[in-house]
Amino acid sequence: MNRPETAGTLRQVHPTAPILDVKGVNLRFGGVRALSDASMHVGQDEMVAVIGPNGAGKTSLLNSLSGFYRPQDGEITLFGESILGMAPHRIAKAGMVRTFQGIHVLSTLSVIENIMLGCGFNARSTLFESFFYHVLTWREEMALRAKAEEIADFLDLGLVRHQPVGTLGYGLRKRVDLGRALALEPKILLVDEPMAGMNGEEKEDLARFLVDIRELWKIPIVMVEHDMSVVMDLADRIYVLNFGQVLAHGKPAEIQTNQDVIRAYLGGSYRAGGAA
Ligand SMILES: Nc1ncnc2c1ncn2[C@@H]1O[C@H](COP(=O)(O)OP(=O)(O)OP(=O)(O)O)[C@@H](O)[C@H]1O
Ligand SMILES: [Mg+2]
The missing domain is CATH 3.40.50.300 (P-loop containing nucleotide triphosphate hydrolases)
Incomplete structure (x- = not known):
């Protein structure tokens, strides 16, 4: 398959500009705030993980990015163009x-x-x-x-x-x-719990393919995943969601030692090799 040399004019003009930029997204279902002022960005060839407890808003975030949910406010831009409110098939077509x-x-x-x-x-x-x-x-x-x-x-x-x-x-x-x-x-790939239900060997295989997709095919990946050892091994950066808010973001080593994350999400029993 011919992989695109560049994935959009913005990338050509501003090589360091984020491919995907999310700013201040709010998503409510009646009284439930699924996302509160959520912001994140993804750069070229990055593997970004989104973690958080059940119900933290991870799938809601992916659904908002891919057009399945329409946030009430905020900004979502892909290659510098707003995709907020765009239909899912148009977002897929945009990459x-x-x-x-x-x-x-x-x-x-x-x-x-x-x-x-x-x-x-x-x-x-x-x-x-x-x-x-x-x-x-x-x-x-x-x-x-x-x-x-x-x-x-x-x-x-x-x-x-x-x-x-x-x-x-x-x-x-x-x-x-x-x-x-x-x-x-895809010019950017979003994967929601790709390892869920897999055994150790299947996880290792899939991890290898995700790394190859990013490194050989130069496709940045946003991965929602519960398995902490997978996340800590694969991700360049991690966003931690808690009650719809970005509680922390940073490199795996920073997240592992972030006291807010340890206290509020992972609890005292967190181990880098364990599942969340
Ligand atoms: N379509 C919907 N209608 C009503 N509430 C919703 C809807 N989608 C999500 N929610 C609510 O938004 C909150 C976040 O849910 P979400 O599915 O995004 O969590 P999650 O982090 O993906 O959880 P999990 O780890 O269990 O997959 C939850 O309170 C959920 O009940
Ligand atoms: Mg989910």
């Missing part, structure tokens, strides 16, 4: 692509077909319906298939490429889901 908590794959389709859904098919009930509606040319289909094959190889899914996804184990299905997101050619 910010997400995966969801849980699994979002079509279990009767093969690995390659699932990844191809990300490449340009809309999710109709079957791939053949998609062909029918989109009237893809043979050449277009070949190009999409080649891209999906490349992603499958990258994610070490080559051996199971033609297997229905429903027959695969949990870790592989999550990997297919990641492949579908990559097929959208």
